[in-house]
Amino acid sequence: MSILLFGGTAEGHSLARRLAQAGLAVTCSVATAYGEAVLEPTPGLTVHVGRMDADQMAAEMAKGYTCVVDATHPYADRVSENIRRAAETAGLPYYRLLRPREAAEGVLWADSPADAARMLADLPGNVLLTTGSKDLKTFTQVPDYRDRLYVRVLPSLESLSAALDLGYPAAHILCMQGPFPEKLNAALLEAVDAKILVTKDTGKAGGFPEKAAAARSAGAKLLVIRRPTQETGYTLDALYDFLTKGRERL
Incomplete structure (x- = not known):
């Protein structure tokens, strides 16, 4: 059995390793070299590095895989749609790995990053x-974003360059690999005097x-920021x- 797994998430990497350890041949596709670096080497697990468009996905799926697993980020809706369509074209079963939601009280909800940026324009204080x-580009629409916004991104050259190129001051860019404990999150909020924390509905795996x-x-x-779509699929253990x-059925 040979599985093509599109990863880039902690739970996706965990599933890829567990499947390989169970004796299945797994190819995990990640977008960047950073995604490969954080994926622990495991016998039976092959890593494909590089973003793929729909045609490239279909070409990869034609290499004799048994099924396709979509373990991309909950907010990567366009990527998921490309994976789903490519799997359908290739005639391969498609399985979506879901990240369970986490409830929280007193939340301000935004329907999209652009909606969140508009809301921040009317909310006082650092962010x-x-x-x-x-x-990051969407949030440059926030008035005085260079002064008000502190951005936490992955510790990769790609992320740092993106922030700097958009005009975010170096002192306002925090390059860190999460998820983080409550105390560290709270310490960062206090350190930058933030009155607002902006996040996505990333679930437990994403440190929500x-x-x-x-x-x-x-x-x-x-x-x-709400998730873009309501999805059906499997939890990690169920999948x-x-x-x-x-x-044997596949």
């Missing part, structure tokens, strides 16, 4: 932005409970069991 480097708790303890508002116990 700790933890939504990733891909949305710790962010929510830190915002409460620091007296900061929690602004959360692992399905693929390992049901390998």
Whole structure:
């Protein structure tokens, strides 16, 4: 049984390693060299590095895989759609790994990064932005973003360059690999005097409970960007069991 797994998330990497350790041949596709670096080497696990468009995905899927697993980020909706369509074209079963949601009280909800940026224009105080480097351009729409926004991004040259190129001051760029404990999140909020923490509904795997708790303890508002779609799929353990116990069916 040979699985093509599109990763880039902690739970995706965990599933890839577990499947390989169970004796399945797994190819994990990640977008960047950083994604490869944080993926622990495991016998039976091959890593493909580089972003793929829909045609490239279809070409890769034609190499004799048994099925396709989509373990990309919950907010990578366009990528997921490309994976789904490519799998359908290739005639391969498609399985979506879901990241369970986490409840939180007193949340300000935004429908998109652009919506969150508009809301920040009407909310006073410094902001700790933890939504990733891909949305940094959208948040330059916030008035005085160079003064108000502190951005936390992955410790990669790609992320740092993106922030600097958009005009974020070096002193306002925090390059760190999460997820982080509540105390560290709270310490960062206090260090930059942030009155608002902006995040996505990243679930437990993405450190959402710790962010929510830190915002409460620091007296900061929690602004959360909703997930783009309502999805169906499998939890990590359920998908692992399905693929390992049901390998004869595939």
